[in-house]
Amino acid sequence: MTDATDIVKRYIACAGRLDVDGLADCFTADASLNGFLGPNEVTGTIELFFTDVKRMAAAGVDMSSYRGTIASCEATGEVARATVLMEGFAGAVFTDYLLLMRGSDGRWKIVAKAFTTNS
Structure with a gap:
């Protein structure tokens, strides 16, 4: 069984690879x-989000300057929240706020993403 941080790490890695699946x-x-x-x-x-990532992948967007980091991640029981900083994603810097839940199958999943670009 994974913890919430593992899914957040996977989200960061898949975003950097433009891996929609x-x-x-x-x-x-x-x-x-x-x-x-x-x-x-x-x-x-x-x-x-998936549509935009597919578009970026099809256009061959250079992700070599991409860096994603977990600023915070905290779980209470079966729910969690995480803050992710993404630099170099689509040429911008983003702050993502993720809400996660552990389902009845024991797997953590992101149920909501709120984001903003940073100046």
């Missing part, structure tokens, strides 16, 4: 996505 395994199918790309509000399902 790996990312999809980190999230629940109905995960939400909310945040800001600069001044533009983004609200929807996690499929919006």
Whole structure:
């Protein structure tokens, strides 16, 4: 059985590889996505993120400067929250706030992602 941090580490690694299948395994199918790309509000399902990652992969976006780090991760019982800093993702710096739950199968999954780009 993994802990919440393991899924967050996998999320970071899959994002850096633009691995949509790996990312999809980190999230629940109905995960939400909310945040800001600069001044533009983004609200929807996690499929919006997957679509963007697929587009980046198809365009051959250079991810060599990408670096993701876990700023914090804390679990209480079957729920957790994590803060992830992503530098060099799509040419920007992001702060992601992830909410996670451990399902009845014992696996941690991300149920919501809120994000913002940093100046």
